[in-house]
Amino acid sequence: MNDIYKKLEMCLKSVRTKTDFQPEVALILGSGLGDYADGIQIEQTVDYTEIEGFPVSTVAGHKGRFVFGYVGEVPVVVMQGRVHYYEGYPMSDVVLPTRLMGMMGAKKLILTNAAGGVNFDYKPGDFMMITDHITTAVPSPLIGPNIDELGARFPDMSEVYSLRIREIIREEAKKLGISLREGVYAQLTGPAYETPAEIRMCRSWGADAVGMSTACEAMAARHMGMEVCGISCITNLAAGMSTKQLDHKEVQETADRVAAQFKALLTAIVSNI
Ligand code: HPA
Numbered sequence: 001m002n003d004i005y006k007k008l009e010m011c012l013k014s015v016r017t018k019t020d021f022q023p024e025v026a027l028i029l030g031s032g033l034g035d036y037a038d039g040i041q042i043e044q045t046v047d048y049t050e051i052e053g054f055p056v057s058t059v060a061g062h063k064g065r066f067v068f069g070y071v072g073e074v075p076v077v078v079m080q081g082r083v084h085y086y087e088g089y090p091m092s093d094v095v096l097p098t099r100l101m102g103m104m105g106a107k108k109l110i111l112t113n114a115a116g117g118v119n120f121d122y123k124p125g126d127f128m129m130i131t132d133h134i135t136t137a138v139p140s141p142l143i144g145p146n147i148d149e150l151g152a153r154f155p156d157m158s159e160v161y162s163l164r165i166r167e168i169i170r171e172e173a174k175k176l177g178i179s180l181r182e183g184v185y186a187q188l189t190g191p192a193y194e195t196p197a198e199i200r201m202c203r204s205w206g207a208d209a210v211g212m213s214t215a216c217e218a219m220a221a222r223h224m225g226m227e228v229c230g231i232s233c234i235t236n237l238a239a240g241m242s243t244k245q246l247d248h249k250e251v252q253e254t255a256d257r258v259a260a261q262f263k264a265l266l267t268a269i270v271s272n273i
Helices: 003-016 034-039 096-104 163-176 196-205 215-223 248-257 259-272
Strands: 025-028 041-047 065-071 074-080 108-117 127-134 180-187 209-211 227-237
Touching: 003 096, 025 096, 025 259, 034 065, 034 074, 034 259, 065 259, 074 096, 074 259, 096 108, 096 215, 108 127, 108 215, 108 248, 108 259, 127 163, 127 215, 127 259, 163 180, 163 227, 163 259, 180 215, 180 227, 209 227, 215 227, 227 248, 227 259, 248 259
Parallel strands: 025 074, 025 108, 108 227, 127 180, 180 209
Antiparallel strands: 041 065, 065 074, 108 209, 127 227
């Protein structure tokens, strides 16, 4: 059996010794949204450190856990803290939690993140519904022997972000009075922010926003047939687009400023998905 699949099965077994909760929707929380999981009707939590084989960050104070519970009537699993490629894990480990949530039973995946705005029309605090992505600048999580148990060797990626869910997101944002951008997300490795030249490259490639996560998770989820959607919080103008230097503090401050709106939108999406 494929080594990565073996590890996934080991992780699943480990989770199943703690809970047999069957999620329908999986959520990955980006910057500023971490405490969304604390506000749902929690049934059970499982720390990443409790899961045998799970990629656990060695960085002090980096907590992470799966939260199982309900948003309204909908059973969900929420990742409170994600795994980033820049932390040093192989891509197969970066997407392991996503695949694991799929193997737990989640059929739909909602991805969120903080991102830099590449499109000159965007401003900090905007929300962008992801319509497509560019992963050319990071290794594919599907490289290596194919995991036949999960999906095809050459999976189609022509509709990574579900048109059906995109329509729901549009409607729910409108009902909440949240103005929503729609655009293409480009994933780069980080951890350094990009250079102005890299941002010009992203723009010429057709990207509207740039970040260090998400697209690889979306790709792994689509490989295994999950229905995917994603929303970025534009926390800053990307490098070279303003006179300001980029710093993590600004990213966090903007994400925190609009977190309440973002959470309301998430609840509306989960309830109607
Ligand atoms: N670049 C990459 N990732 C990011 C940015 C950015 O400007 N802002 C938030 N995450």
